[in-house]
Amino acid sequence: MLEKEVLNFEKTAIVGIVTQNQSEEKLNEYLDELEFLTFTAGGQVVKRFSQKMERPNPKTFMGTGKIEEIHAYVKENGISTLIFDDELTPSQQKNISKIIEECKILDRTHLILDIFAQRAETSYARTQVELAQCIYMLPRLSGLWTHLERQKGGIGMRGPGETEIETDRRIVRDRIALLKDKIKAIDKQMGTQRGNRGSMVRVALVGYTNVGKSTLMNAVGKSDVFVENKLFATLDTTVRKVVIKNLPFLLSDTVGFIRKLPTMLVDSFKSTLDEVREADLLLHVVDISHPEFEDHIASVNQTLLDIKANDKPVIMVFNKIDAYKHLTIDEDDLMTEKTPRHFTLEEWKSTWMSRVGEENALFISATNKENFEEFRERVYEAVRHIHITRFPYNKFLYPDYKDAIEKEVDDDEETE
Ligand SMILES: Nc1nc2c(ncn2[C@@H]2O[C@H](COP(=O)(O)OP(=O)(O)OP(=O)(O)O)[C@@H](O)[C@H]2O)c(=O)[nH]1
Ligand SMILES: [Mg+2]
Structure with a gap:
């Protein structure tokens, strides 16, 4: 009904x-x-x-x-x-x-x-x-x-x-019980699927809605995920096998977060978010061209805390640098106070952003593929690090990024 x-x-x-x-x-x-x-x-x-x-x-x-x-x-x-x-x-x-x-x-x-x-x-x-x-x-x-x-x-x-x-309430209550059972059944199935993925490092794209997660997924994974300049373009999690150089790993794209995300939505999307909870590495994508991007980061971190996924290694990916604009103050204007809105990208980099460490902060444009090589290299290194710790026996398979040989990813290599 x-x-x-x-x-x-x-x-x-x-x-x-x-x-x-x-x-x-x-x-x-x-x-x-x-x-x-x-x-x-x-x-x-x-x-x-x-x-x-x-x-x-x-x-x-x-x-x-x-x-x-x-x-x-x-x-x-x-x-x-x-x-x-x-x-x-x-x-x-x-x-x-x-x-x-x-x-x-x-x-x-x-x-x-x-x-x-x-x-x-x-x-x-x-x-x-x-x-x-x-x-x-x-x-x-x-x-x-x-x-x-x-x-x-x-x-x-x-x-x-x-x-x-x-009577109405009873109908809805019954429906809730039914839906919960249905979700439990699918969860079990999905849990088994996730368990079957074997020895691959799992990386999840997380971030506020509309920051460019799916665009990045497409650019990295040569996949085809729905991208739109509207909020919540993605609701389902998509998982792709990605190979950078000769190192394969799983990359997932999932629902975007938003401030005041209704708790009942977080609850009912728990299993969609399992992908995030079970990831080895998070790529926290930020739309740096959005005036409130710092607030967005805070809401995402809060949601990560809510779903108990706040203890994972994170690489901050500041996206849309092509669209970044800052306000300027004329030289003769002595009244206007300088605010973060006036920061250039270089100035931003020396703020709190410098504290996340150079290796953990990337500045890219997913649409123009700016700094993409650096992005791939950084993700490669992070995944390789996790891989070697997790599966020490086959560490020789994955040399340093620069020595590695690029291997094309075919669509039929996708896992889902
Ligand atoms: N200028 C610019 N626009 C971008 C960039 N990356 C993505 N976009 C645009 O941002 C909008 C949102 O992109 P999506 O990839 O759908 O964002 P998302 O994070 O997956 O969004 P949800 O699935 O809604 O959470 C689209 O219009 C993209 O074309 C970029 O690097 N620069
Ligand atoms: Mg999306």
Whole structure:
């Protein structure tokens, strides 16, 4: 019953709050991202609302006056979807829907779930997304039910009796149990597959969504992974056997991370993320041309910690150097203070980036293949190091990068 839902919204307004821990500047960055998410889901943002408050209003999230202002705008401009940057509690969502009944009220989690539902291609990804959707909907069911009543023209009518909501809840609970069983069965199968991969080092590409992981995978692995300038282009993990010089290893590309990744999504994508958890080496890809790339790194590290994959060797791969632009300050401008936004790439390299060590930080462009030789060499050395430690008996097979002979990878060598 909780089929993939396509939200064909056109006009969308987005909403966020400024608090002590969230400055106006931060909020704007977050709303930029929410706008991109909305675009990915098929909507167009025509208006942003924000409000300064100490903490969200427990009843309606925003203050009553603000809600009224938004309501008036929604009515005047035919807004069909209103999206909140933060997760709304079921009761907040219900209360807001009661006041602004002309349009759909979504929060960030719902929007991300919707994008995942649109993008899930394999039955495994669909099962994982549906599980997350069910878990999200369970506490919100009564609200949804009233919504349906309203669509039937019953504005102001009493909602359904408790029994109907209870029946609904039971159906969803049964569905959750079923989906969990289904996932468990596939997991077992996938675990066996992973176990069968034998003596090859496993490398995983991780990073924020849209940083270029799949592009890099294609460039390195000569494979064909879906690349798109939208968020969450990749939902399933792809594993390819890659051979650099004469050293074979497994490289996996997986779902991108995002700040405030809904926990139920992290949970239901646990097995997709097993690939990351079981990797020997992580390539943390960063879009250095994105103004908030440092925040992105922090969210990725947090997610790695959440899934207990924070103790692995990591190479930071700063991608999209071709698109990197910095602000400049005119010589006669004595007012403007220098911020990280003014750093050149060279200046960035001498910041905290220098502390990750030269060998652990690479600056590349996956599309232009800039510094690609260095990238391949560095990955080769890291994989070789792990390989020699893990499988000491065949270390002679893999000479130094410079002495190694390049071997072409054929498509039929792919493992999956
Ligand atoms: N300018 C520039 N664009 C790049 C580079 N690498 C990737 N891109 C672009 O960035 C966008 C996202 O690339 P993907 O490879 O789909 O990114 P991803 O990290 O796999 O994204 P998700 O699967 O959504 O998490 C695409 O439009 C790419 O063409 C690069 O080095 N330079
Ligand atoms: Mg991808």
